[in-house]
Amino acid sequence: MTVVMEKPGTAQDTEPDGPAERTRQVTRPMVVGAVIALWLLLFAILRGRHTLSLGAADLTDLHRWINDVNDSIGANRNSNPLFLYFFNEIRLVIDTLVTFVQDLISQPAAGRPVPQIGWLGVIGIAGYVSWAVGNWRVALLAVAGFTFMGLQGLWQESMDTLALTLSAVLVALLFAIPLGVWAGLSDRVNRVITPLLDFMQTMPTFVYLAPLTLFFLIGGASATIATVIYAAPPAIRITAHAIRNVPTTTVEAADSLGATRRQSLLKVLLPMSKRTVVLGVNQTIMAALAMVTIAALIDAPGLGKTVVQALQSLDVGTAFNAGLAIVVMAIVLDRVTTAASVREEAARRSDPRLAAWRRPLLGAGAAVTAVLIYLSHTYLWAAEFPGEGSLGSTIARWADSVTTWAQDNLSGLTNAFRDAVTNGLLNPFQTLLTDSPWWLVGAVLITLAVVLGGVRAGITTVVCVGLLVGTGLWADAMTTLASTLVATVLVMALGIVFGVWMGRSALADRLIRPSLDAAQVMPPFVYLVPFLALFGATRFTAIVAAVVYGAPVAMKIIADGIRAVPETTVEAATSAGCNTWQIITKVQLPMARGALTLATNQGLIYVLSMVVVGGLVGAGALGYDVVAGFSQGQLYGKGLAAGLAIVLLGVMFDRITQAAARRTSA
Amino acid sequence: MARHWRAGAAGLAVLGLTLTACGGAKVGEDSAGGSGSSGECGTFNLAVNPWVGYEANAAVIAYVADEYLGCDVKQKDLKEEIAWQGFGTGEVDAVVENWGHDDLKKKYITDQKTAVDAGPTGNEGLIGWYVPPWLAEEHPDILDWKNLNKYAAEFRTSESGGKGQLLDGDPSFVTNDEALVTNLKLDYKVVYAGSETALIQAFRKAEKDKEWVIGYFYEPQWFMSEVPLKKVKLPEYTEGCDADPEKIACDYPVYKLDKIVSAKFAKSGSPAYDLVKNFTWTNDDQNIVAKYIAVDKMAPEAAAKKWVEANRDKVDAWIK
Numbered sequence: 001m002t003v004v005m006e007k008p009g010t011a012q013d014t015e016p017d018g019p020a021e022r023t024r025q026v027t028r029p030m031v032v033g034a035v036i037a038l039w040l041l042l043f044a045i046l047r048g049r050h051t052l053s054l055g056a057a058d059l060t061d062l063h064r065w066i067n068d069v070n071d072s073i074g075a076n077r078n079s080n081p082l083f084l085y086f087f088n089e090i091r092l093v094i095d096t097l098v099t100f101v102q103d104l105i106s107q108p109a110a111g112r113p114v115p116q117i118g119w120l121g122v123i124g125i126a127g128y129v130s131w132a133v134g135n136w137r138v139a140l141l142a143v144a145g146f147t148f149m150g151l152q153g154l155w156q157e158s159m160d161t162l163a164l165t166l167s168a169v170l171v172a173l174l175f176a177i178p179l180g181v182w183a184g185l186s187d188r189v190n191r192v193i194t195p196l197l198d199f200m201q202t203m204p205t206f207v208y209l210a211p212l213t214l215f216f217l218i219g220g221a222s223a224t225i226a227t228v229i230y231a232a233p234p235a236i237r238i239t240a241h242a243i244r245n246v247p248t249t250t251v252e253a254a255d256s257l258g259a260t261r262r263q264s265l266l267k268v269l270l271p272m273s274k275r276t277v278v279l280g281v282n283q284t285i286m287a288a289l290a291m292v293t294i295a296a297l298i299d300a301p302g303l304g305k306t307v308v309q310a311l312q313s314l315d316v317g318t319a320f321n322a323g324l325a326i327v328v329m330a331i332v333l334d335r336v337t338t339a340a341s342v343r344e345e346a347a348r349r350s351d352p353r354l355a356a357w358r359r360p361l362l363g364a365g366a367a368v369t370a371v372l373i374y375l376s377h378t379y380l381w382a383a384e385f386p387g388e389g390s391l392g393s394t395i396a397r398w399a400d401s402v403t404t405w406a407q408d409n410l411s412g413l414t415n416a417f418r419d420a421v422t423n424g425l426l427n428p429f430q431t432l433l434t435d436s437p438w439w440l441v442g443a444v445l446i447t448l449a450v451v452l453g454g455v456r457a458g459i460t461t462v463v464c465v466g467l468l469v470g471t472g473l474w475a476d477a478m479t480t481l482a483s484t485l486v487a488t489v490l491v492m493a494l495g496i497v498f499g500v501w502m503g504r505s506a507l508a509d510r511l512i513r514p515s516l517d518a519a520q521v522m523p524p525f526v527y528l529v530p531f532l533a534l535f536g537a538t539r540f541t542a543i544v545a546a547v548v549y550g551a552p553v554a555m556k557i558i559a560d561g562i563r564a565v566p567e568t569t570v571e572a573a574t575s576a577g578c579n580t581w582q583i584i585t586k587v588q589l590p591m592a593r594g595a596l597t598l599a600t601n602q603g604l605i606y607v608l609s610m611v612v613v614g615g616l617v618g619a620g621a622l623g624y625d626v627v628a629g630f631s632q633g634q635l636y637g638k639g640l641a642a643g644l645a646i647v648l649l650g651v652m653f654d655r656i657t658q659a660a661a662r663r664t665s666a
Numbered sequence: 667m668a669r670h671w672r673a674g675a676a677g678l679a680v681l682g683l684t685l686t687a688c689g690g691a692k693v694g695e696d697s698a699g700g701s702g703s704s705g706e707c708g709t710f711n712l713a714v715n716p717w718v719g720y721e722a723n724a725a726v727i728a729y730v731a732d733e734y735l736g737c738d739v740k741q742k743d744l745k746e747e748i749a750w751q752g753f754g755t756g757e758v759d760a761v762v763e764n765w766g767h768d769d770l771k772k773k774y775i776t777d778q779k780t781a782v783d784a785g786p787t788g789n790e791g792l793i794g795w796y797v798p799p800w801l802a803e804e805h806p807d808i809l810d811w812k813n814l815n816k817y818a819a820e821f822r823t824s825e826s827g828g829k830g831q832l833l834d835g836d837p838s839f840v841t842n843d844e845a846l847v848t849n850l851k852l853d854y855k856v857v858y859a860g861s862e863t864a865l866i867q868a869f870r871k872a873e874k875d876k877e878w879v880i881g882y883f884y885e886p887q888w889f890m891s892e893v894p895l896k897k898v899k900l901p902e903y904t905e906g907c908d909a910d911p912e913k914i915a916c917d918y919p920v921y922k923l924d925k926i927v928s929a930k931f932a933k934s935g936s937p938a939y940d941l942v943k944n945f946t947w948t949n950d951d952q953n954i955v956a957k958y959i960a961v962d963k964m965a966p967e968a969a970a971k972k973w974v975e976a977n978r979d980k981v982d983a984w985i986k
Contacts, residue, residue, distance in 0.1 A: 055844055074751060075778055213748050218757045297716075299742045308743070312718050313888065313960035314866055380691045411875070422824040525863070532867040537833060537859035538825050616861040618825065624858045628837035633747055633769050635837075 031451045039444045043436045050437035053475035059638055060472035066637030074214055083215070091221040098167045098220035106159035106301075115159070118376030118383030119150055121369075122159065126332075128369040132362060134339030135346065138332075145332035153389015154303060154325045161302035162329065164220065164295065165288045168227035172284050176232045177277065180239025181265070184273075190240060195651065197233040202605065202650035204612040205230060205294050206630040207643035213298050223300030231287035238280030242273030278341035282334060286521065289330045293523040307523050316403050316529050317396030323526040324395060330521040331514065407533040414534040421486070422540050430482035438474050445652070453659030464652035471641040471648075479621035481649060483539050483614065484607050487546040491603040492596075494547065495554025499599070500584055502555060503562025503592075516552035524549065524613045532617055542614025542623070549613075550606035554599040561595020562588050597661035601654060608650045622646055707737035710938040711759040713749035714741050717862065718888045720763040722955035723787060725966035727762055727945055729974055734985050735937045746770070746838060753928040754780040760927045760942045765791050765839060765884075775926075782932050784925040784939075788946035789886055791921035793839065795832070795898040796883040798873040802896035811850060811900050818853040820878040830854040833881030835865035842914040843882060846900070849915040854880075869893055886949045888960035937985075944984040951977070 054060070103109030104116050117125075123146045131139035149158040183190040205226060216222040246269050254264045270277075296304030303322045310318035339346075376382040433441060442465040450458035468477050502509040524545055535541040565588050573587045589596070615623020622642045629639010710731055714724045724741060731737040742749075742758065750770045752758030774781040797808060807813045814830070821830035832854045834843050843856045859865050865881055866889050872879035873893045883895055900917035907916040931939055951973070958969035974981050 071773065074754065210745075210748055210751065214751055214755070217755050218742060218744065218748065218752055296743065297745060298748060299744055305743060308716065309721075311863055312716055312721070313963075314863060314870075315960075315963060318963075378692055407871075411871075419824055427824075529863060529867060532864050533871055536823065536871070537857070537864040537868050538823070540824065615858075617864050618857065618859050620858045620860070624837065624860050627860055631745060631747065631836075631838040632840070633773065636747075 028451060032448060035444055035447050035451070039436070039440065040432075042440055043432055046437050046440065047435050050439065051435060051475055052438045052469065052472075053434070054472060059634075060641075062470070062472055063635075063637030063641055066640050067634065070211065070636055073211070087215045090225075091216040094167070094171065094216075094221040094224050095219065097171070098164065098224055101163040101167050102160065102220070102301075104163075106156055106163050114380070114383040116377060117373055118379075119146075119155055119385040120382035121373035121376030123147060124369045124372030124376075128365050130332075130336045130339075131365065134336050134343055138336045138339045141335055142332050145328045148328055148391075149325045150385035151387065151389065151391040152321055152325055152395065153387075153392035154306065154322060155385035157301075157303045157306055157322065158325050158329065161289075161292055161304065161326065164223060164227070164300055164302060165285065165292075165329075165333075167220075168224045168231060168288045168291075169281070169285055171224060172228045172232040172288070173235060173281060175228075176235035176280070176284065177239055180236040180277075180280070181243055181270070183236060183240035184243025184269075185265075193236065197236060198651050198654065199647055200229050201233045202608060202647045204609075204626050204643045204646060205291065206612055206626050207640050209294070209298055210630060210636070218299050220300070222298050223295040226295055226298070227288050227291045230291055231284045234283035234287055235277075235280040238283060239273070239277050242276030242280070243269055245276070246272045275341050275345075278337060282337040282341070285333045285337060286330060289326060289333070289521050292326055293525070304523070307526065311525050311529065314529055315396075316526065317398075317400035319523075319526045319529075320399035321392045321396045323522045326523065327518045327521050331517055334517065403530045403533075406530055411534055418535050418538065418540045421543075422538070425489075426482060426486050426539060426543075429486065430479055433478040433482050434475050438469060441478065442469075449652075449656045449659075452663075453656045454663065457656045457659040460655040461652055464648045468645055468648050471645045473622065473625065473638070473642055473645050476621040476625060476642065477645045477649060480611055480619070480623065480646070483543055483619055483621075484546070484604070484611065484649070487543045487550065487607045487610075488600065488604045490543065490547045491550040491554050491607060492600055494551045495558050495599050495603060496589070496596075498551075498555045499558025500562055500588065502559035503588070504584075509559060512555075516555060519548050519552050524610070525616070528613070528617055537618030539614075539619050541617045542610070542619030545613055545617065546607040546610040549610050550603045553606050554603040557595050557599040557602060558592065561592030561599075564595070565591045593664055594661065597657060597664060601657040601661065604653050604657065605650055608646060608653075611646055707731070707735050707937050710737040710739045710936065711752075711757060712739055712741050713752065713758045713761050714743050715746050715749060715761070715763065716743065718956045718960045719789075719886050719952055721959060721966055722952050722969070723762045723945075725959070725970035726947075726955060726973060727760075727941060729967060729970035730981055730985065731938050731941055733974075734981075735941060737936075737938045739938075750774050750781065750926070753926075754778060756928070756930060758928060759931040759938070760784070760925065762925050762942060762945065763787055763789065764924050764926050766921050771926075780929055781926050782929050784927045784932070784943045786946065787923045787925055789923040789949050789952055791884060791886070791923050792897065793882070793884045793918040793921065794900060795843075795880055796869070796895035797880050797898060798869055798877075799894055799896055800873055800876050801878065809896060809898050811852075811898055814880075814898070815851075815853050817878070821854070821880055823857070825857045826855045830880070831857050833857055833859050833865065833868055833879060835859045835882050836862045839882075839884070841882060842908065842911065842918070845912060845914045849913060850901070869895060886952050886956070888953070888956035891953060891957050891961060941984055946984075947980060951980075 099107075102115070105122050106115055108114055109116050123143055126146050127139045127143040130142040146158075149155060179193065183193050208229070209222075209226060212222045212226055216225055250272065251264060251268060254268045259267065292300075292302060292304040293307050294304070296302070296308045303326050306322035307319045307326075310316075310322065372382075445465055446458055446461045449461035468474055471477070498512065502512055527548065528541070528545055531541050531544055535544065569591065570583060570587060573583050578586065611619070611623040612626050613623070615621070615625070615627045622645055625635070625642035626639045626646070629635045629637070629642065710728075712724055712728055712731075714721060728739045728741055732739050742752075744752065744758070746761070746764075746767065747770070749758050749761050750767075750773075753774055771781075771783075775783065795811075802809055805817065808817055818830035821832075822828065823831045825831060830853060832843060832847060832852075834841055834856050835858075837858075837860060841856075846852075847854050847856060859868065859881070865883060868879055868881065869883070869889070870893060871877060880898065889895075901915055903917045903919045908914050908919070925942055925945065927939060927942055955969050955973050958964045958972060959966055962969075964972070
C-alpha cells in the first residue's frame with residue numbers, strides 16, 4: 001500500500017522548493033470554505049433582498065419581444081422568400097428520404113397494403129448486416145431483438161421508429177463526419193463549434209419543436225430535423241476527438257514521405273480514427289432513439305406515439321411495452337455498432353481458416369437475404385408479422401401488476417425518504433440559493449469557478465451569470481440549480497457504489513449493464529407514472545427521474561476508470577496487506593480520479609437534460625417554464641428564455657468541472 | 667472455393683423458388699384494401715390534441731367521415747399551439763375541441779385570418795379547484811372557498827413551504843390560481859405539478875389513501891368516471907371579472923368548447939367540413955366514448971364505432 005500511496009503524494013513531499021505550490025494545495029479547500037462561510041453570513045443579513053423572483057404568469061420585455069418575433073415569422077411564412085426557396089427545399093429533400101425509407105419497411109407503399117419489404121426481409125437484412133459488419137453473436141441478437149418487437153405486436157410501430165431513426169442518423173452523419181474532421185484538423189473551427197454543440201445538446205427540444213413545425217411543417221421532416229439537432233453533436237465531437245488523437249508522429253511520417261493534405265487525410269487520419277468514429281455513430285444512434293417520444297408530439301409515427309397515447313390514460317402497461325421495444329432496438333443497434341467498431345481487430349485475431357471462408361459465406365448470406373426480401377415482398381405471411389402480439393399484452397399486464405404492487409406497498413417507505421432528502425438537503429440549499437441577493441450568488445459562483453477552475457473558467461462564469469440575469473429567470477434558475485446539484489450528488493453516490501462494483505467484478509458488469517442501457521433509453525414518462533404515485537408531484541420525483549437517467553453514465557465511466565487502474569498496482573496493494581475496503585478507497589478511487597471528475601461532468605449534464613422532464617412532474621422552475629412555453633402561446637418567449645437559462649447553467653458547470661478536472665490531473 | 671459458393675448460392679436460389687411455389691397468399695391478390703372511391707371528400711386532416719376527451723371527439727368524427735363520407739382521414743397527433751399553427755401551413759383542417767384560447771383566436775382568426783370558428787361542440791368545459799370525494803364527504807364545508815383557510819395546515823406538503831398546497835397542473839390551460847390565492851387571501855401556495863399525468867396520479871392516490879389534496883382540474887375528463895372529484899365553490903364568475911389578470915378574485919368561466927377549422931377548409935365545400943360544423947354532442951356522450959378509450963382500453967376507432975352504432979340518430983343529424 002505504501003508503495004502506491006506515495007505516488008499521488010510525491011509532488012508535495014519531494015518539492016521543498018515550491019512553497020507556492022504547497023500553500024495552494026492547502027488553501028484551495030480553505031478558500032472554498034471561506035467563500036461559503038462568507039456567503040452564509042451575508043445570506044443571514046441580506047436574506048430576501050434582490051432575489052429577482054418572477055411569478056409563473058409574469059413576463060419580462062425580453063419574453064414579449066421573443067413572442068413578437070415568433071409571431072411575425074409565422075405571419076409572414078407564406079410570403080417570405082427564405083421559406084419559399086430555402087426551408088421548403090430542405091423539407092422536400094428530407095421528407096422524400098423519410099418517405100422512401102418508410103415505404104421500404106413500415107408504411108403501405110405504391111398501392112400495396114403493406115410496405116415493400118415485410119418482416120421476414122427486414123429481419124434477414126438485420127441479421128445479415130449485423131453479421132457482415134460485426135460478428136455472428138450480434139447477428140443472432142439482432143434477429144432475436146427484431147423478432148421480439150414483432151411478438152410484442154409492435155412491428156409496424158417499431159419499423160416507423162427505425163425508419164425515422166435511420167433517416168435522422170444518415171442526415172446527421174452527412175454533416176457530422178465532415179464537420180468533425182474539420183474540427184479535428186483546425187483548432188479555430190473546434191473553438192467556434194464547441195459552444196454551438198453544447199447549445200444543441202442542452203437546449204431543451206420543447207423550445208424549438210414548435211418553431212420547427214413552422215419552418216419545416218408537421219411531419220417526417222420536422223421530426224427528423226429535431227432528432228438531427230440533438231443527435232449530431234456526439235458524432236461531431238467524437239470524430240474531432242478521434243482525428244486529434246491520431247499520433248502526430250504518424251502524420252509527420254506521412255508528411256515527410258511527401259503526402260499531400262488530402263492524401264494524409266484519406267490514407268492516414270481517417271483510417272486510423274475509424275474505430276473511434278464508429279463509436280460516434282453509436283452515440284448518435286442512441287441520442288436519436290432518445291428523441292422518439294418527443295418527436296411523437298409533432299406527429300412523428302412510431303413507438304413514441306404508442307407511449308404518448310397510452311400515457312394519456314395512464315396506461316403504464318402499454319407504455320412500458322412500447323418503451324421496451326425502444327430499449328430492445330437501442331440495445332441491438334448499440335451492440336451491432338460496437339461490434340463493428342472492433343471488428344477488424346477481432347478479425348485479425350480470429351482463425352485465418354475462418355477468414356478465408358468469410359467471403360464465400362458473405363456471398364451466400366447475401367443470396368439468402370435476397371430470397372427473404374423477395375418472399376417478404378411477395379407473400380402476405382412474410383409481409384405482415386403473424387400473431388396478435390400476445391407477448392405484448394402479457395408484458396403490459398405484468399408491468400401493470402408490478403406497478404400496482406409497488407404503489408400499494410412501498411409508498412410509506414418512499415415518503416419518509418423523500419421528506420428526509422427534501423427537508424434535510426434540498427430545502428435549505430434551495431433557500432440559500434433563491435433567497436440570497438443575486439449578486440451575492442453570482443459572486444460566489446464566480447469566485448468558486450476561479451478557485452477551482454482558474455481564470456478562464458471564471459470569465460465564462462461571469463458571462464453566464466450575466467446572461468442568466470438577462471433571461472429574467474434568475475430565481476427559477478436558482479431553484480433548478482438547487483435540485484440539479486442535489487441530483488448530481490445522488491448520481492455520484494450511486495455512480496461510485498455501482499461503478500466500483502462493476503469495475504471490480506466482470507460478472508456484476510455484465511449483469512448490470514443492460515439495465516443501465518435500459519434506464520438511458522426507456523422514455524422517462526413510462527417510469528415516472530409509478531414514481532408519481534410513490535413520491536407525488538414534487539421536486540423529489542424530478543430528482544429521482546434525473547438520477548435514473550444520469551446515474552448510468554456515471555456508473556459506466558467510473559467502472560471504466562476503475563478497470564483502467566493497472567492490475568499490478570492492485571496486486572502490489574493486496575500483497576502489502578490491504579483489505580478490500582482499503583484497496584478501493586486508497587488505491588482504486590484515487591487513481592481513477594480523472595474518471596470521477598469526468599463522471600461528475602457527464603452526470604451533471606445528463607441531470608440538466610432532465611430538467612424539462614422534471615418540470616412535468618412537479619419540479620416547477622425552469623423545467624415548468626419550458627413546458628408551459630411549449631403549451632401556451634403567450635408564454636413562448638419565457639419558455640425560450642428558460643431554455644437558454646438551462647443551456648447557460650450547463651455551459652457554466654461544464655467549463656468549471658472540466659477546468660477543475662484538468663487541474664487535478666495535471 | 668469460388669465454385670463452392672456459387673453452387674451454394676444456386677442451391678439457395680432453388681430453395682427459395684421452391685418456397686415461393688408453395689408460399690401462400692400473395693400481396694395484392696385480394697383487393698380488400700381499397701374501400702371504395704373517396705370521391706368528392708378527399709383528404710381530411712384532423713388534428714388530435716393530447717387528451718382523451720379530444721380523442722373521443724376526433725375518433726367519432728374520423729369514423730363518420732371515413733365510413734359515411736368516404737374521406738381519407740389523416741389524424742395528426744399535435745399539441746394545441748402546433749395544431750393551430752398548422753391552419754396557416756395547410757396541414758391541419760380542423761381542431762374539434764377547443765378550450766377558450768382567446769390568444770390563439772386573436773392570432774389566427776382575427777389577425778392572420780387562417781382559421782375560422784365552426785361552432786360549439788355542445789360540450790361545456792369546467793375549470794376549477796377540486797378535492798377527492800372522500801374529503802368532500804367527511805368535510806362537506808371544504809367545498810366552499812371561505813373555509814379553505816381552516817384546513818390549510820392539512821394540505822401542507824414538502825413542496826408548499828409551510829402553507830397549504832394547491833396543486834396546479836397541466837401547463838396547457840390558462841391558470842389564474844396564483845392571483846386567486848393572493849386576492850382571496852388564502853394561506854396556500856401554488857405548486858406546479860406540470861402535467862395532467864401528475865395531477866391524475868395525485869388525485870388517484872389521494873382518494874385511495876385518504877390523503878388531503880386540493881388541485882386544479884377540469885371536466886369533461888375521463889378520470890371523473892374513475893374518481894368523481896368534487897368542485898370547490900369559488901366566488902361566482904361574472905362577465906369581465908377576469909379582465910385584469912392581477913386582480914382576479916372569481917371562478918373560471920364555463921367554457922363553451924368549440925371547433926375551429928382552417929379558412930381554406932371552410933371554403934373547400936368538402937362534406938367533411940359540414941360534418942365538423944354540424945357535430946354536436948353532450949358531455950355524457952363524450953364521457954362514454956372517453957371511458958371506452960381510457961378505462962376499457964378500446965382502440966379509438968372501435969370505441970367510435972360502438973358509440974356511432976348505438977347513436978345513429980345523432981350521427982344522421984350531422985351528415986344529413
